[in-house]
Amino acid sequence: MxxxxxxxxxxxxxxxxxxxxxxxxxxxxxxxxxxxLKPLTGGVSFINTKDREQRIEKAALLMQKHSIDAIFIESGTSLEYFAGIRWWPSERMTGLLLFSDASINYICPAFEQERLQELITVMGEVAIWQEHESPFALVAKLFKDKGYASGMLGIEENVRFFQSDGIASHLPQAIIINAKPITAGCRAIxxxxxxxxxxxxxxxxxxxxxxxxxxxxxxxxxxxxxxxxxxxxxxxxxxxxxxxxxxxxxxxxxxxxxxxxxxxxxxxxxxxxxxxxxxxxxxxxxxxxxxxxxxxxxxxxxxxxxxxxxxxxxxxxxxxxxxxxxxxxxxxxxxxxxxxxxxxxxxxxxxxxxxxxxxxxxxxxxxxxxxxxxxxxxxxxxxxxxxxxxxxxxxxxxxxxxxxxxxxxxxxxxxxxx
Missing domain, CATH: 3.90.230.10 (Creatinase/methionine aminopeptidase superfamily)
Known part of the structure; x- marks a missing residue:
């Protein structure tokens, strides 16, 4: 904190x-x-699914520009920014992989799947892991399944170390970098x-x-x-x-x-x-x-x-x-x-x-x-x-x-x- x-x-x-x-x-x-006091919010337009889809498209273009194959994001404001999902940080990994072709894999514990499904507005595949399984291995598998075993994976800079380290340990041939060019490239403007x-x-x-x-x-x-x-x-x-x-x-x-x-x-x-x-x-x-x-x-x-x-x-x-x-x-x-x-x-x-x-x-x-x-x-x-x-x-x-x-x-x- x-x-x-x-x-x-x-x-x-x-x-x-x-x-x-x-x-x-x-x-x-x-x-x-x-x-x-009366609300001052009349006529305010809030962020919607179309806005988030445009953000994902921009992120994909930035990934292509920087030769990054995917970025990993866990609970936090970047998850909310791209997917509209608010999720609490815990020892159990919940997050997403956003690929350079704009496709998404959501990752969550199996027992949270229904809860996550309720929150999803930007479509993507949901990958689950059981309590005895490694979520890091799951992220690595999803990355490899796209043909990127030796590719470049960006980690959102607020991802906690135990998660970034766990993912890196299962991708020994990949290049792991800071995803700031993508996250800041979208969010700062x-x-x-x-x-x-x-x-x-x-x-x-x-x-x-x-x-x-x-x-x-x-x-x-x-x-x-x-x-x-x-x-x-x-x-x-x-x-x-x-x-x-x-x-x-x-x-x-x-x-x-x-x-x-x-x-x-x-x-x-x-x-x-x-x-x-x-x-x-x-x-x-x-x-x-x-x-x-x-x-x-x-x-x-x-x-x-x-x-x-x-x-x-x-x-x-x-x-x-x-x-x-x-x-x-x-x-x-x-x-x-x-x-x-x-x-x-x-x-x-x-x-x-x-x-x-x-x-x-x-x-x-x-x-x-x-x-x-x-x-x-x-x-x-x-x-x-x-x-x-x-x-x-x-x-x-x-x-x-x-x-x-x-x-x-x-x-x-x-x-x-x-």
Whole structure:
């Protein structure tokens, strides 16, 4: 479990406790009824079987281009992306082999076959294995049966080691490589429909933040605020509420939050980072505001961070190496004596985003990958001073033929964050 997922789960658990103790009125009251918020999802078009079939066709063409005979994918967002199947990771292999002729073999335990069949919308053959049998040998057999015993097999990069190692042990003559040219080649470039889902997910998240900020009150905990925002996103139409990590005062210097219990007081900075999902696509927004009146130092640091975010946008265009955007933000922070490296700006300026919070590519020093139309990123510079404060502003954007488009407008001011 990665750090972001751990924080997300912790925030959700804490939010649930906070809701039980504070915001829930009756057991059967919906979030929409409770908050008097209406869904923002009218007219939204979700991903369908035709979209997934087009993805498989594109993957097949990329495999032919890269001389890859097949790719293996297990439980995770790539399985959902190509096949529309959500499956939990366990010690029992469930996944698919996608071949360069666009044919599919699904692999699952025999006792899960009926369950898998219920979920299949993109047609393919189902191969099963019994509890005493090796799923790795089954994958190898399917690969060999297509005539690829000494061919090239791509492994989706999030496949767990015991599975990739097990498959490789049964294909001693094959070439096993990273399937990133195929998976990222498809997933990193978003379609118009994907971009629309992401834009709407970000709009829902921002509106949930607006609602949360309108309910700030002295003495509330960070978990109460996170719970309000999370439940508001559901009322606004999110298909998955996601998470909302809230931080107050000096704990805003922890980029992903602190376990320390916090109670909001006059003069505290308030930082919320998180995002909901809509139709499988992720939003990611951070806003920093003030509860009360800002000090000059708080205001100055907030304005520096916004200047850095604006400068990043000015560099966002097709053909520009990813690392340039990180260097641009760091130069602004350094200009104001907060360090040009990681002294007070602890993390990269952005990451790719789509079905996962963090995807290809990363806006970080050393990544010379040129940005392409359809790629989506976060833009999130920050300044953090432990024991005092932290400020981060984050919006997501995508590259166009002529520059970029942001899913949400930049934060107007420290006192008017949305």
């Amino acid at each position: 990665n750090r972001r997922k751990f924080i997300e789960n912790s925030a959700l658990a804490s939010s649930a406790v906070a809701l039980l103790g504070t915001s829930c009125t009756t057991e059967n009251t919906s979030a929409e009824d409770k908050f008097k 978003k379609t118009v429909k994907e971009l629309a889902l992401m834009k709407k997910a970000n709009e829902i998240t921002l509106e949930a933040y607006r609602y949360g900020f309108s309910n700030l009150k002295e003495g509330m905990s960070q978990y109460e605020l996170g719970a309000i925002v999370t439940e508001a996103s559901t009322a606004l139409g999110a298909t998955e509420a996601g998470w909302a990590g809230a931080m107050f005062g000096e704990y805003t210097a922890f980029p992903h939050g602190s376990k320390t219990a916090q109670q909001l007081k006059e003069g505290d900075l308030v930082l919320i980072d998180g995002g909901c999902k809509l139709g499988g696509y992720q939003a990611d927004i951070t806003r920093t505001t003030i509860f009360g009146k800002p000090t000059q130092r708080q205001l100055d640091i907030w304005n520096i961070v916004k200047e850095a975010q604006t400068a990043v946008y000015e560099q966002a265009k097709a053909g520009v190496p990813c690392e340039i955007l990180d260097a641009t933000a760091r130069a602004i922070v350094g200009k104001y004596d907060f360090g040009g490296e990681y002294e007070n700006f602890f993390h990269r300026v952005g990451h790719g985003i789509g079905m996962d919070f963090h995807e290809w590519e990363y806006l970080v020093k050393g990544n010379t990958t040129p940005m392409q139309p359809g790629m989506c990123f976060s833009n999130e510079p920050g300044i953090y001073i432990y024991g005092e404060l932290g400020v981060r502003l984050e919006d997501c954007f995508y590259i166009t033929e002529n520059g970029y488009e942001s899913f949400t407008p930049q934060s107007p001011s420290i006192e008017n964050p949305i």
